[in-house]
Amino acid sequence: MEDLSSPGSPGERGSGRIGIGLALDSVHFKILGVLRGQGRISVAALAERVGISRANAYTRFEALRADGVITGFSARVDTSRIGLDICALVFVTVRQDLWKQFRATLATMPEVEYCAITTGQHDAMIQIRVQDVSAVHRLVTEQLASIPAVRATETVIILDEVLRRPYVLPTAPRSTEPTPAPAPGAAGTGQFGMTRFIPAAEGRADLQRAADPEE
């Protein structure tokens, strides 16, 4: 591994210098796009797919790795095939003085696939994957509840996973048009740090009876 932290000469022809580190051009993104879908593809095949020579592909591949753009590779696993049929989201209210403990404890729980700190009503959202619904209940009431940092939780069960992309790549800059200023009042006012949007047509009614589950 070489030290690639010193970036190339400024004024490169590549499109995107993003932050520090490697300046990524469209070929890099093509590579990432292929590797996102086929992580075990050979570099030779990769080179052909993106239309560059093998040597170039090796160079770029290694640069992406060394620079930390690519942090690793993972097998995608069909969770239902390994008995993890149930997925749930747990929204957690955390005691602000015990954050560190909360993170540390989460790291020891293998059922937790994802945890993010969010704005809004709750402090964190964690996604868990377990064998059955009773395991959700056990995990929340026994394990999560026993963490002193956890003040309250709210759990929802995931009924279906519509979309699960390995990783998102930047969209082609389609915003040639200048960003239109949002019409005042169209976007809801922030509440608890979350933004509400309700279409104008049925908006007013819904705003009034916000807790009404179904009409």
Next chain:
Amino acid sequence: MEDLSSPGSPGERGSGRIGIGLALDSVHFKILGVLRGQGRISVAALAERVGISRANAYTRFEALRADGVITGFSARVDTSRIGLDICALVFVTVRQDLWKQFRATLATMPEVEYCAITTGQHDAMIQIRVQDVSAVHRLVTEQLASIPAVRATETVIILDEVLRRPYVLPTAPRSTEPTPAPAPGAAGTGQFGMTRFIPAAEGRADLQRAADPEE
């Protein structure tokens, strides 16, 4: 690729026959565990890591692929390095008669990394990854809002991603102890299909003023 859909003889010694298809034993899970962390590892190295012969590793590897347990491989990408610094969750209320359209439209939006249908207050949660906060606003108000199926949205910004595991594997069956029946009243009553848990000590107060963000 061979047809491995016909399972082996019944009464196999393997620990876990889960659903239909391949009966997975502990070696399979070891393989998945390694491949989850190092998706590009060679099968030879994989064999050594899990303590089996090369040929055996090839056989099992191919079986896991053919049976659909492993659905593919992906590069893990440092999102900040490709300019996708902002991640947000959008909770969507969907018109129940337009689900199909909702799913189809989502699939065309490259910024959407994940979408799940949930119980609870909202119908779906989508996770988006974009370049800046203004892009979140644009995506929600312009793109999501223009979907007829979308009745309302609620957006929260992700401030930090504490944990992001490639994939969860089943935990070792630690529940040797019989699952204790939950004490009635300890777990909150369902509301909108979500389960609340609030520790006994500070629970009552919080229940009363549920909307109080900070004390």
Next chain:
DNA sequence: GTTGAAATTAGTACGAA
């Protein structure tokens, strides 16, 4: 399920454009 050898492919190191 394991071991060992053959065939193929991958990775590296050059010079040339």
Next chain:
DNA sequence: TTCGTACTAATTTCAAC
């Protein structure tokens, strides 16, 4: 920088045990 080629090392396949 990128490409093309030759060289070396590794991997995958296939056979027999």
